[in-house]
Amino acid sequence: MARESLPLVVDDLSAFAKSLRAQLLKHELPQPPGHQTLLNMLARAAGHRNLQALKARAAPAPLPKPPVPATELSDIVKRTLRLFDDRGRLTRLPVKRSLQLMALWGLWMRFDAKRPYREREVNEILTAWHSFGDYCTLRRDLITQKLMARTPDSSVYTKLPARPGEDAMALMRALRQLGS
Numbered sequence: 001m002a003r004e005s006l007p008l009v010v011d012d013l014s015a016f017a018k019s020l021r022a023q024l025l026k027h028e029l030p031q032p033p034g035h036q037t038l039l040n041m042l043a044r045a046a047g048h049r050n051l052q053a054l055k056a057r058a059a060p061a062p063l064p065k066p067p068v069p070a071t072e073l074s075d076i077v078k079r080t081l082r083l084f085d086d087r088g089r090l091t092r093l094p095v096k097r098s099l100q101l102m103a104l105w106g107l108w109m110r111f112d113a114k115r116p117y118r119e120r121e122v123n124e125i126l127t128a129w130h131s132f133g134d135y136c137t138l139r140r141d142l143i144t145q146k147l148m149a150r151t152p153d154s155s156v157y158t159k160l161p162a163r164p165g166e167d168a169m170a171l172m173r174a175l176r177q178l179g180s
Helices: 013-026 035-045 051-058 075-081 097-108 119-128 135-144 166-179
Strands: 148-150 157-159
Touching (some): 035 051, 075 097, 075 166, 097 135, 097 166, 119 135, 119 157
């Protein structure tokens, strides 16, 4: 399951702790509660019905799509942009390879060229910028397309200095407008 950042604001820490303790005492199993049960307990202790209600309340309102001058964009850029949501996240991996390769530029731009990444960090960034749950394929494609490199033991990843073409540059400009 992908990790996500979820703000949890507790107005009264003492009441939060008492509520959580009471819920844990009600949980009369020989083993401690599972991950999902604990998450629900934390959400209830903070005053929410459950974790799902907490997530729904914390979800930001969708941003309106800024106008991208469509007349300036090539056909492949327009088709690739349709693969991204209002926040600049890749919503699906297209079947057509040319669109897949173009979409990789939208993910490549999310990495900093001046720092190395651990595999876990790469996975977190990819997870944050796509919504279909397949960061492994995206990571592999970034490597095979020589947009990123990794050490033989896959412990360190780096963004490679690639030269995007005009279409890729136009795509990245449009995605910066969406994601900011």
